[in-house]
Every structure is written in C-alpha cells, then in structure tokens.
Amino acid sequence: xxxxxxxxxxxxxxxxxxxxxxxxxxxxxxxxxxxxxxxxxxxxxxxxxxxxxxxxxxxxxxxxxxxxxxxxxxxxxxxxxxxxxxxxxxxxxxxxxxxxxxxxxxxxxxxxxxxxxxxxxxxxxxxxxxxxxxxxxxxxxxxxxxxxxxxxxxxxxxxxxxxxxxxxxxxxxxxxxxxxxxxxxxxxxxxxxxxxxxxxxxxxxxxxxxxxxxxxxxxxxxxxxxxxxxxxxxxxxxxxxxxxxxxxxxxxxx
Amino acid sequence: xxxxxxxxxxxxxxxxxxxxxxxxxxxxxxxxxxxxxxxxxxxxxxxxxxxxxxxxxxxxxxxxxxxxxxxxxxxxxxxxxxxxxxxxxxxxxxxxxxxxxxxxxxxxxxxxxxxxxxxxxxxxxxxxxxxxxxxxxxxxxxxxxxxxxxxxxxxxxxxxxxxxxxxxxxxxxxxxxxxxxxxxxxxxxxxxxxxxxxxxxxxxxxxxxxxxxxxxxxxxxxxxxxxxxxxxxxxxxxxxxxxxxxxxxxxxxxxxxxxxxxxxxxxxxxxxxxxxxxxxxxxxxxxxxxxxxxxxxxxxxxxxxxxxxxxxxxxxxxxxxxxxxxxxxxxxxxxxxxxxxxxxxxxxxxxxxxxxxxxxxxxxxxxxxxxxxxxxxxxxxxxxxxxxxxxxxxxxxxxxxxxxxxxxxxxxxxxxxxxxxxxxxxxxxxxxxxxxxxxxxxxxxxx
Numbered sequence: 001x002x003x004x005x006x007x008x009x010x011x012x013x014x015x016x017x018x019x020x021x022x023x024x025x026x027x028x029x030x031x032x033x034x035x036x037x038x039x040x041x042x043x044x045x046x047x048x049x050x051x052x053x054x055x056x057x058x059x060x061x062x063x064x065x066x067x068x069x070x071x072x073x074x075x076x077x078x079x080x081x082x083x084x085x086x087x088x089x090x091x092x093x094x095x096x097x098x099x100x101x102x103x104x105x106x107x108x109x110x111x112x113x114x115x116x117x118x119x120x121x122x123x124x125x126x127x128x129x130x131x132x133x134x135x136x137x138x139x140x141x142x143x144x145x146x147x148x149x150x151x152x153x154x155x156x157x158x159x160x161x162x163x164x165x166x167x168x169x170x171x172x173x174x175x176x177x178x179x180x181x182x183x184x185x186x187x188x189x190x191x192x193x194x195x196x197x198x199x200x201x202x203x204x205x206x207x208x209x210x211x212x213x214x215x216x217x218x219x220x221x222x223x224x225x226x227x228x229x230x231x232x233x234x235x236x237x238x239x240x241x242x243x244x245x246x247x248x249x250x251x252x253x254x
Numbered sequence: 255x256x257x258x259x260x261x262x263x264x265x266x267x268x269x270x271x272x273x274x275x276x277x278x279x280x281x282x283x284x285x286x287x288x289x290x291x292x293x294x295x296x297x298x299x300x301x302x303x304x305x306x307x308x309x310x311x312x313x314x315x316x317x318x319x320x321x322x323x324x325x326x327x328x329x330x331x332x333x334x335x336x337x338x339x340x341x342x343x344x345x346x347x348x349x350x351x352x353x354x355x356x357x358x359x360x361x362x363x364x365x366x367x368x369x370x371x372x373x374x375x376x377x378x379x380x381x382x383x384x385x386x387x388x389x390x391x392x393x394x395x396x397x398x399x400x401x402x403x404x405x406x407x408x409x410x411x412x413x414x415x416x417x418x419x420x421x422x423x424x425x426x427x428x429x430x431x432x433x434x435x436x437x438x439x440x441x442x443x444x445x446x447x448x449x450x451x452x453x454x455x456x457x458x459x460x461x462x463x464x465x466x467x468x469x470x471x472x473x474x475x476x477x478x479x480x481x482x483x484x485x486x487x488x489x490x491x492x493x494x495x496x497x498x499x500x501x502x503x504x505x506x507x508x509x510x511x512x513x514x515x516x517x518x519x520x521x522x523x524x525x526x527x528x529x530x531x532x533x534x535x536x537x538x539x540x541x542x543x544x545x546x547x548x549x550x551x552x553x554x555x556x557x558x559x560x561x562x563x564x565x566x567x568x569x570x571x572x573x574x575x576x577x578x579x580x581x582x583x584x585x586x587x588x589x590x591x592x593x594x595x596x597x598x599x600x601x602x603x604x605x606x607x608x609x610x611x612x613x614x615x616x617x618x619x620x621x622x623x624x625x626x627x628x629x630x631x632x633x634x635x636x637x638x639x640x641x642x643x644x645x646x647x648x649x650x651x652x653x654x655x656x657x658x659x660x661x662x663x664x665x666x667x668x669x670x671x672x673x674x675x676x677x678x679x680x681x682x683x684x685x686x687x688x689x690x691x692x693x694x695x696x697x698x699x700x701x
Contacts, residue, residue, distance in 0.1 A: 051650050055642060075649035076658075084650070091647040095665030095672075104661075105651040112652075144665075161651065 001066060001200050002027040002050070002169055008060035009042075009049050015057065019045045021225035022061070027169070030197045034211060034236060035204045037222035038244045043204045044088060046222070047171035051085035052078045065169070079105075080112035082168030082199075086158035086175045093145040098157065101145050102127060102164050109165060130163035133190050152183040159190040170194075171202045176210035188213030208240040221247055266317040267295050267404050270441065273323040277410045281377035283385060284409060291406030298400040310585040310617040311556050315525050316499045321471055324351035324442040325410070329434045334358060337463055339678045342428035347372060347413050350432050352442035354411050358432075363425045369416040370427070373445060376414050384414050387449050391477040395505035395531040395560075402503045405443045405475040412445035415456070417484075422455040426676045429458060431474065433494065435466025446476045450484035450512075457487040459676060464495030464522055472523075476504040480512040482536075487515045489674050491682070494522035496551070501527045510536035517674050520547040520555050521686055531560040534596070538567040545572075546670040546683075548690045550579035550610075557585065563592045563599045563629075572603040575670050577663055577690070578614035585617045590631055592624040599629040607637040608666050660691040 002025070009020035019042050027033055037043045049056050050063060052075035062069050070078055093101065106126075107117040118126060127141055134156045146154050155175050162170055172191070176184055191214050195201050203210060211219075211233065219235040220227045221244070228247050229235065239247070271292050278285050300317075301308040331350050335358075338346060344363030347370070348355045354372035361370055369383060376384045389406065396402040413429050431444055450456050460476060472494055480486045494500045500523040508514045520526055532541050547555045561570050576584040586605045607616045620633040640662050648658035664687050671683045 048646075051646075053646050074655070075646055076652055076654045079650055079652035087647060087650075091641075091644050093644065093648070093662065093665050095668035096661050101648070101651065101653075101661070104657060105653055108654070108657070109652040165651065 001029050003064040004046075004050075004061070005064070006061035007046075007049070007058065007063065009045060009056050009058050012055055012057045015059070018059070019056070019225055020049070023222075023225070023227055025220065025227060027200050027202065029200055031200050031217045032195055032214065033200070033202045034216040034219045035202060035222055036206070036208070036219065036236065036239060039206065041222045042225040043222045044173050047085055047173045047202070047204050050078075050171055051075055051083060076108075080109055082113075084162055084165060084167030084170040086162060086170065086172040088174040088177070090146045090154045090158055092147045092149075094147040096145050097142050098145055099124070099127065099141040102161060106165060127164055130160060133163050133193055134160045135186050136160060151178045152180065155179060155187060156183065156190075159187055163190065163194055168199045169202075170199070171204060173204045174206060175203070176205055176207065184210060185213060208236045211236050223247055266300055267400060270321065270404075271295060271407060273326065274407060276323065276326055277408065280374065281380075283380065284374075284377045287389065287409050288407050291403050291409065294403035295400060295407050298398055298403060300400055307558060307587070311525070311527070311554055311583070313525075316471060316501075319439050319469065321439045321441040323408070324433075324440040324470070325353050327351070327436060327438060327440055329436050331355070331434055332465065334432050334465070337430060337432070337461070339426065339428045339459060339676065341676055341678055342426050342459065345425040346428040346430055348430040348432065349411065349444055351434055351440070352411060352444055358430070364427070365421060365423060367418050367421055368423060369414070371414055372411055373409070373414050373447075374411040381414075383416050383449070384447070387416075387447055387477070387479065388414075388445070389477075391479055391505040391507050392475055392503060394507075395533055396503055399503065401473060401501050402475055405445065405473050405503070408443040409445055413447065415448045415458070417450045417454040417456045419451045420453045423457070426457040426459050429460045431460075431462045431472075433462075433464045433470055433472060433498070435468050436470070437468075439469045439471075441471040441473065444474045446474070448477070448486065449479045450481055450486050452481045453483045454481070455485040457675065458489070459679060460488065460490040461493075462491065462500065462522070463493045464498050467495050467497055469497040469499075470495065471499045472501075474502050476502070478504070478506045478514065480506070480508045480514045482509045483511040484509075485513045485515075487675060488517075489676065489679055490516070490518040491679070492518070492520045492522055492526060492528070494526070496522065496524060496553070498523045499525045502529065504528075504530040506530070506532045506541070507535050508532060508539045508541050511538050513539070514541040515673075516541075516543050517670060518543075518545040518557075519671070519683060519686070520545065520549070520557075521690070523555075524552065525554045527556045527558065529558045529560075531562070532570070533562045534564045534568050537565045539565075540569045542571045544670045544673070545574040546667055547574075547576040547584055548667070548686060549576070549582040549584060550690065551582060552580070553582045555582070555584050558587045558589075560589045560591065561601065561603075563590070563596045563601065566595070566597045566599070568596070568599050568601070570599075570601045573670055574605045575667060576605070576607045576616065577610065577667065578607060578616060579610040581611075581613045583615040583617075586635070587619045587621060588633070589621045589623065590633065592626050592629050592631065594625040596626050597628040599626065599631065601629070601631040603631070603633040605635040606666075607635075608663065609637055609639055656691065660688060663687060663691050
C-alpha cells in the first residue's frame with residue numbers, strides 16, 4: 001500500500017538541515033505499524049511529509065502509494081486517495097462547525113473517489129454513528145472545530161474525523177500523548193474498531209503506553225532521521241525497559 | 255509648491271457648487287439648507303495629508319477628475335429587482351443616482367403609524383418633523399467637516415423615518431441606494447434620517463450598490479436618533495462600483511437606556527472613507543459599531559470612528575475586522591472618548607486584520623482619550639496572515655485550497671456578521687466572502 005524509499009527531507013526554509021536521512025518503510029493493507037523514537041528523531045516530520053505538508057521538501061527518494069508516486073500531489077489530493085493524518089496539534093477553526101467541515105470533506109472525497117455524496121440528513125446519520133465510537137455527545141457536531149476543546153477532546157476529535165472520513169491509510173501523530181487513561185482507552189478502542197483488512201494504520205508515538213491497548217504488527221524505531229530498528233511488539237517492550245539510548249548507541253555503531 | 259497644491263484642493267468641491275442651481279425652487283426649506291451648506295463649503299478647507307486624520311490616504315483619486323451632478327444626467331435604469339431583500343418586500347425605499355424611485359419602492363408592510371418617505375416630497379409638504387430633525391445630529395457630530403457640508407449643499411432627497419413612541423417595526427427597512435453605469439463621471443449625495451422615539455424598535459439596512467464599473471463620487475450622510483429605551487439596528491452594506499469614491503458620515507445620538515447596534519460591511523469602491531460617530535446623550539446606554547472590510551486589487555478603505563462617552567454607565571463595543579488582498583490598503587482609526595464625568599464606562603475595541611498578500615497594507619490606530627477615572631476600556635489591534643498549518647489541516651481533510659481558504663476567511667469574518675438579524679443579508683455576505691476568496695488563488699500566500 002505504502003512504500004517509502006530512501007526518503008530524504010529538509011525544511012523548505014533551510015535546505016542545509018536534513019531531517020529525514022534515508023527512510024525506508026513498507027506498509028501493507030490490514031497492518032498496524034508503530035513508529036517510535038525520541039523527540040526530534042523525525043517521526044512527526046515523516047507523517048506530515050506523507051500527508052503533503054508544504055513546509056518540507058523531499059530532496060531524494062520517493063513515496064509510492066499503491067505503486068504510484070504521490071510526491072507531486074497536494075495535501076487534498078492525497079486525502080482524496082484515502083490518506084489521513086491525525087494531527088499532534090489539531091488546529092482550531094472558530095466559526096466552522098465540525099459538521100460543516102466534515103460534510104464538505106466527506107463529500108469532496110466521495111466525489112473524487114466516485115462514491116455517492118451524502119445530503120445533510122444522511123451525513124448527520126453517518127456522523128452520529130461514529131460519535132459513539134469515541135464516546136462524544138451529539139453537540140460535538142455543532143461545535144466549532146477544536147475551538148476551546150481540551151487536549152483530550154482535540155485528540156478524540158481527530159479519531160472522530162478519521163471515523164467519519166474512513167481513510168485507507170491513517171498516520172496518527174502522537175494521538176496518545178497528553179491523554180489520561182480513560183481517554184487513552186477510548187482513543188485506542190476507536191483505532192481498533194477502525195482497523196480492518198482493507199486499511200492500514202501507523203501510530204507515531206513517543207511512549208509504549210498505547211501499545212498496551214493497540215496491538216501493532218510491526219514496530220519501528222526512528223533515530224536521527226532514519227529507521228534504526230524494526231521488529232515486532234517485543235521491540236517496544238525492550239525499548240520501554242532499556243530506553244532509546246540503548247539503540248542510539250547501537251545506531252551509531254551501525 | 256505647497257501653496258499651489260492647497261489652492262487646488264480648496265477649490266475642488268467649491269467648483270462643484272456650480273451645479274447647485276438645478277436643484278432650487280421646489281422647497282424653500284431645502285433651498286435654504288443648501289445655501290447654508292454651500293456657504294460652509296466655501297469656508298472650510300479641503301483636507302490634506304498634513305492633517306492627522308487624513309495622513310494615511312490620498313484623496314487625489316477624488317479630485318483629479320471632474321464630475322457632473324447625477325440628477326442632471328439622463329441615465330438608463332436597468333432591472334434592479336435582484337437586489338431587493340425578501341424580508342423587506344414591502345418595506346423598501348429606493349434611490350437611483352440620488353433621486354427617489356417610487357417604481358422601485360414599497361412601504362405596504364410598514365405600520366401606518368410610522369412616518370416614512372423621501373425627503374424631497376416631505377420637504378415640499380413642509381413636514382415639521384423633518385424640519386425638526388434634519389441636520390440636527392450631523393451638525394452636532396461633524397463640525398467643520400467639508401464633506402458633510404457638501405452633502406448639505408446638495409441635499410435634495412433621501413429617507414426620513416420617524417417611528418413613534420412604543421412601536422416596534424418588525425420588518426427591516428431596506429434603504430437601497432443604486433448607482434447606475436454611465437460614461438460620464440458623476441457625483442451623488444443622499445441623506446437618511448432615522449428617528450426612533452421612546453421605547454420603539456426599528457431595523458434598517460442601508461445598502462449602496464454600484465451597477466457598473468464606472469467612476470462616481472458617492473457621499474451619503476446618515477443621521478440616527480435613538481430616543482429613550484429605543485433599540486435601533488443598523489446594517490450598512492457598501493458595494494459601490496470598483497472605480498467609485500465613497501465618503502460617508504454617520505451621526506448617531508443614543509439616549510437614556512437606548513441601544514444602537516450597527517454592522518458596516520465594506521466591499522466596494524476604489525476609495526472609501528467611513529466615519530461613524532456615536533454620541534452618548536444620557537446615562538445607561540449601549541452601542542455597537544462593528545465592521546467588516548473585504549478589499550483587494552487597488553482598493554483603499556478607511557474607517558475613522560468616534561465613540562463619545564459623555565455620561566456614566568455605558569457599554570460600547572467595536573470589533574472591526576479587515577481582510578486585505580492584492581495591493582489593497584486598509585486604514586482604521588477608532589477614537590474612544592470618555593468625558594470627565596462619564597464614570598463606569600465599559601468600552602471594548604479591537605481591530606483585527608487578515609493580510610492575504612505581500613503587497614497589502616494596513617494602518618491601524620486605536621486611540622483612547624479618557625478623562626474619567628472609573629472606566630474599563632480595552633483596545634487592541636492585530637495584523638495576521640492565514641497560517642500555513644491551518645490551510646494544511648483543512649486540506650489534509652480533503653478540502654481543496656479554494657475551499658480551505660474560503661473556510662478560514664469565512665471563519666475570520668463570521669464574528670462580525672453572525673449578529674446581523676436579517677437572514678438574507680447574512681446569506682448575501684456569505685456569497686460576498688465566497689466571491690472574494692474565489693478571486694484570491696492567483697495571489698497564493700506562502701507564509
């Protein structure tokens with residue numbers, strides 16, 4: 001589904017500073033991946049680059065989605081293909097309700113994918129079903145996007161948006177950070193419910209905590225702009241015990 | 255050199271006084287008003303950039319051309335019914351190029367206790383209420399202002415509304431000022447006087463529309479008197495032609511326990527200068543002077559407002575938002591006066607600017623002059639851009655760039671328009687925001 005090949009990325013404003021230094025990663029349908037790593041290792045950048053953020057420039061390598069390069073596509077075109085990013089810091093848009101944003105988004109994507117668009121009533125039914133998944137009240141639909149939301153509400157809203165838009169490939173950027181245990185369980189439950197044979201999920205996280213509730217098929221550790229190690233769930237447990245230093249040293253030897 | 259220039263500017267409006275003649279002989283009362291106005295125009299100098307209040311904009315676009323009086327020209331009037339507000343189907347006075355058009359007006363839904371009519375006719379009838387109120391508020395609020403004097407010098411028509419004590423008018427009154435297309439530059443003036451007597455309530459929509467892209471000089475003056483415990487809602491929409499010059503004065507008196515609420519939308523004109531001046535006339539009043547400016551291309555919009563707190567216990571609110579694209583230039587100067595014995599004043603003022611292009615320009619100057627000691631006045635001004643992260647967030651949800659920008663600009667503008675109670679005006683403004691953003695994609699912003 002997604003193939004990242006020798007990806008090198010710098011910030012557009014400062015081409016001398018390379019953030020990703022040759023990332024290779026393959027994600028198949030039906031898989032859940034976890035990308036872990038210390039702060040500044042480049043894991044957030046990787047998710048933004050896949051989603052098409054304009055502040056980053058790919059200097060080398062490629063990103064293939066279903067076999068085709070998406071590097072030239074704008075963020076919205078990637079969303080139309082089914083790529084979704086849950087933001088680490090969701091943006092507040094006062095004056096625009098969750099419902100209006102999501103209906104416009106849903107219908108734009110549906111139109112691009114040749115699926116049927118939903119009228120306001122049909123959409124409301126669809127959105128209401130997804131609300132239960134993240135344990136949110138109906139009034140959530142009428143509230144301005146993220147405006148005045150608590151940190152936990154913002155993260156749940158990201159999962160809610162994912163549920164409504166039904167992406168094929170979702171990157172969840174630190175969606176677990178800043179959550180209390182109840183909220184974490186709700187978010188984890190949402191991720192589990194939404195994972196299926198036809199889609200793939202990538203959890204980008206600093207902590208092993210969420211992996212107690214979501215079982216990843218693959219765990220990758222990113223250090224200094226590269227995937228330093230890949231493995232199964234045991235790798236995450238080992239990291240929890242030994243910390244990232246253990247791999248940093250290892251990586252420098254490599 | 256300075257002297258020669260000053261001479262030229264001083265004589266510009268005076269030259270136009272030559273057109274006065276064609277207006278005389280219908281109402282002795284108005285003839286005298288105009289004579290007085292002309293006298294004032296001769297005695298007040300034309301503003302230059304050397305004056306603090308005029309330093310940010312140039313009036314060259316106004317005085318570099320010559321104009322004829324619109325009512326002297328025989329201009330064709332196309333169908334304008336698309337501009338009627340559905341809520342005001344039977345509550346509309348229309349003025350085409352400054353003259354009343356009975357054909358495009360209807361007052362059948364307005365309660366008959368309300369006195370509403372065009373000034374020319376009421377003056378011919380020597381109406382006492384008109385004579386009592388006309389000029390009273392503007393003369394008090396705009397002393398030594400050559401433009402309001404010029405409006406007086408050409409006062410021939412406009413709206414007079416008197417809502418009697420205790421009456422609530424539940425249909426919004428649509429005051430529609432249409433300027434037609436023409437090959438000749440023309441100037442046009444209008445006067446609207448709205449008096450809401452004790453415990454009455456009225457909503458007015460002052461609507462200026464330019465039908466073509468021709469150059470004209472539009473100088474409307476509005477006078478509003480909100481008597482004790484009255485409630486006046488006033489929405490002004492300025493959609494003049496993109497080549498027009500729009501210079502407007504609004505003078506408002508607010509009396510004991512009264513509430514004046516206004517929203518001014520500026521979308522048209524090449525150069526516009528809007529000057530609302532609100533004067534508190536007694537204790538315990540409320541007023542709102544919000545504004546939304548959407549300008550692009552080479553448009554210049556200037557808002558100079560005065561909120562004059564003269565008595566104790568007043569709550570005032572001014573949120574002035576501007577969206578600037580292209581080479582457009584926005585000016586805001588909001589003066590808040592709190593006079594010596596006006597205690598317990600709670601005044602809020604904020605000017606927020608959304609700058610969409612590199613070449614746009616914003617001058618903003620909130621100004622407080624407070625002579626009382628027990629007051630709360632907050633004021634602030636910001637200039638910002640659409641954030642790349644905000645755009646990315648919406649685009650990553652599938653919205654294209656046009657949709658995303660529109661949504662963010664709409665969200666920015668919404669705060670100033672969501673309180674407007676006339677639904678069709680809200681819809682119209684949503685369309686204006688849509689059209690405004692539709693033209694934006696060429697000048698893409700890189701934050």
